[in-house]
Amino acid sequence: MEHYLSRNAQAIPPSGIRRIFDLASQPGVISLAIGEPDFTTPSHIREAAKESLDRGETHYTANLGILELRRAIAAKLARVSGLEVDGDSQVIVTIGGVQALQLAGAAILNPGDEVLIPDPGFMVYNSLCLLLGAVPVPYPLRIENGFYPDMAEVEALVTPRARMIVINSPGNPTGQLIPRESLEGLAALAERHDLVVVSDEVYDPIVYDGKRATCFATLPGMKDRTITVNGFSKAYAMTGWRVGYAAAHPAVIQAMMRIHQITIACVPTMVQMGALRALESDQGFIREMVEEYQARRDLITELLNRVPGLRCIKPEGAFYAFPDIRGTGMGSMELCEFLLETAKVGCVPGNVFGARGEGHVRISYASSREVLQEAGERMRQAFSR
Numbered sequence: 001m002e003h004y005l006s007r008n009a010q011a012i013p014p015s016g017i018r019r020i021f022d023l024a025s026q027p028g029v030i031s032l033a034i035g036e037p038d039f040t041t042p043s044h045i046r047e048a049a050k051e052s053l054d055r056g057e058t059h060y061t062a063n064l065g066i067l068e069l070r071r072a073i074a075a076k077l078a079r080v081s082g083l084e085v086d087g088d089s090q091v092i093v094t095i096g097g098v099q100a101l102q103l104a105g106a107a108i109l110n111p112g113d114e115v116l117i118p119d120p121g122f123m124v125y126n127s128l129c130l131l132l133g134a135v136p137v138p139y140p141l142r143i144e145n146g147f148y149p150d151m152a153e154v155e156a157l158v159t160p161r162a163r164m165i166v167i168n169s170p171g172n173p174t175g176q177l178i179p180r181e182s183l184e185g186l187a188a189l190a191e192r193h194d195l196v197v198v199s200d201e202v203y204d205p206i207v208y209d210g211k212r213a214t215c216f217a218t219l220p221g222m223k224d225r226t227i228t229v230n231g232f233s234k235a236y237a238m239t240g241w242r243v244g245y246a247a248a249h250p251a252v253i254q255a256m257m258r259i260h261q262i263t264i265a266c267v268p269t270m271v272q273m274g275a276l277r278a279l280e281s282d283q284g285f286i287r288e289m290v291e292e293y294q295a296r297r298d299l300i301t302e303l304l305n306r307v308p309g310l311r312c313i314k315p316e317g318a319f320y321a322f323p324d325i326r327g328t329g330m331g332s333m334e335l336c337e338f339l340l341e342t343a344k345v346g347c348v349p350g351n352v353f354g355a356r357g358e359g360h361v362r363i364s365y366a367s368s369r370e371v372l373q374e375a376g377e378r379m380r381q382a383f384s385r
Contacts, residue, residue: 008131008132008133009131011130011131012127012130012131013123013127028344029340029344029345029346030344030345030346030367030374030375030378031346032345032346032347032363032364032365032367032372032375033346033347033348033364034366035172035318035320035364036233036239036364036366037234037237037239037319037366038366038367038368039237040237041241042236042237042278042281044277044281045236045238045274045275045277045278045281048273048277049271050270051273052269052270052273052274053270057270057273058270059269060265060266060269061266061267061269061272062266063261063265063266064091064092064093064257065091065092065093065245065266065267065272066093066269066272066273066276067087067088068276069093069273069276070087070088070091070092070093070245071087071088072087072276072279072280073087073091073093073245073247073279074086074087074090074091074247075087075279076279077228080204080205081201081204081213081215081218082215082218083215083223083247085247089250089253090247090248090249090250090253091245091246091253092245092246092253092256092257092260093243093244093245093267093272093275094231094244094245094246094260094267095242095243095244095264095267096231096242096243096244097200097202097229097230097231097233098124098244099244099260099264100229100230100231100244100246100256101124101125101128101198101200101229102128102131102132103256103259104198104229104246104248104252105128105129105132105134105164105198106132106256106259107252107255107256107259108163108164108196108227108252108255109129109132109133109134109163109164110133110134110163111132111133111134112133112135112161113161113162114134114135114136114137114159114161114162114163114164115134115135115136115162115163115164115165115166116137116138116157116158116162116164116165116166116195117129117136117137117138117139117165117166117354118141118149118166118167118168118171118354119138119139119140119141119353119354119355119356119357120141120173120174120322120354120356120357120360121138121168121171121354122168122172122200122353123352123353123354125166125168126138126354134163135161138354138355138356139154139157140153140356141171141174141176142356143313143322143324143360146313147174147176147313147322148176148178148179148182149178149182149185149186151182151185151186151189154186154189158193158195162195163195164195164196164198165186165189165190165195165196165197165198166197166198166200167183167186167197167198167199167200167216168199168200168201169183169199169201169213169214169317170203170204170207170213170316170318171203171317172203172353173322173350173353173360173362174315174320174322175297175315175316175318175319175320175321175322176315176316176317177207177213177316177317180214183214183216183219184219186216187216187219187220187221187222190222190225191221191225195225196225196227197216197217197222197226197227198226198227198229199215199216199217199226199228199229200229201213201215201216201228201229201230202229202230202233202234202235202244203317203318204230204235205234205235205286205290206235206289206293206317206318206319207290207316208290208293208294208297208315208316208317209294209316211316211317213317215228216228217247223249224249226248227246227247227252228246228247229244229245229246230244230246231243231244231245232244232275232278234318236278236285236286237289238275238278241271241274241275242267243272243274243275293319293365296319296365296366296367296369296372297314297315297319297321297365298314299372299373299376300312300321300363300365300372300376301313301314301315301321303373303375303376303377303379303380304321304323306376306380307376307379307380307383308327308328308383308384309325309326309327309328310323310325310327310328311324311327312324319365319366320362320363320364320365321362321363321365322350322357322360322361322362322363323361323363324359324360325350325359325360325361326359328383331351331358331359332349332350332351332352332357332359332360332361333351335349335361336348336361338382339379339382342382342385343375343378343381343382344378345375345378345379345382347361347362347363347364348361348362348363348364349361
């Protein structure tokens with residue numbers, strides 16, 4: 001049957017993260033591969049979903065999502081991010097942030113359009129471009145620049161076919177928070193070349209050292225040009241719930257909704273009610289989780305910098321470290337296989353995230369400090385031997 005498969009489907013590479021995750025599922029292996037909070041969804045959110053089921057709320061909702069939830073999302077964006085949107089017409093509830101990204105691309109892109117994506121960056125950006133028949137154009141994020149984009153390098157990649165640029169801050173896999181002045185440079189670039197901006201802000205509450213993430217759509221002139229993508233997976237430890245959202249100009253939201261209604265119809269009702277409770281309840285859980293992540297960030301950075309041949313700058317957000325491994329003399333996949341075999345530690349090769357990820361590995365520190373300490377010691381011993 002392989003010859004029946006579409007070119008777009010065949011162009012999408014298998015997930016390198018899942019491959020490592022499967023290998024790291026062996027007994028005795030410490031897996032630092034998957035980007036998922038190790039915290040359980042807070043009980044009050046779980047209870048809201050149960051209560052919804054007990055009330056018999058098992059039917060379709062509006063395609064855009066429950067109006068009360070959309071208004072709560074709009075209120076959260078205004079309160080936390082300074083972004084004023086109308087929950088009635090400028091918000092759509094999606095199956096996780098990934099579906100929001102897919103709908104954004106499907107609403108804007110035509111076959112052959114070029115999309116500037118970060119490299120290294122979340123591999124879904126590349127795959128969604130290929131699925132939609134668009135052309136991904138990677139722009140480099142280098143450790144020498146703190147993994148921040150260089151405006152001259154980005155601008156040099158823009159052609160008349162460029163239609164969209166994707167921004168992710170705090171970023172996966174680098175964990176870096178793009179400074180406001182760099183975001184302003186990207187905003188000016190988007191305006192000069194008439195680009196639509198997709199700003200993936202799913203890690204926006206997970207920021208350290210008293211810093212705050214900048215919501216791209218709040219920059220001057222960017223509100224109507226930007227599709228803001230966010231979700232509940234990382235902030236509320238709700239990865240398995242699969243609930244996210246996008247905020248954009250009403251015309252864009254309507255286009256996204258038309259695609260959403262023939263593919264998904266709506267996010268399950270009880271899941272939306274859990275998300276509503278998450279937004280309307282005390283946000284202390286997020287603060288406590290971020291404090292713990294920051295302690296883990298400090299620990300893993302120290303441990304990695306003790307390992308011969310590794311160099312790790314301190315991440316500013318998310319829960320990933322992206323150390324430079326070139327000093328070991330090994331490539332990304334070679335090092336990951338070495339660590340699995342010798343140290344029983346699983347991490348992700350950097351080239352999974354793009355060509356410029358080669359020479360790095362991604363380590364998720366969404367594990368307890370005790371687990372991270374043990375993983376760091378195993379790595380140090382493996383290299384010492």
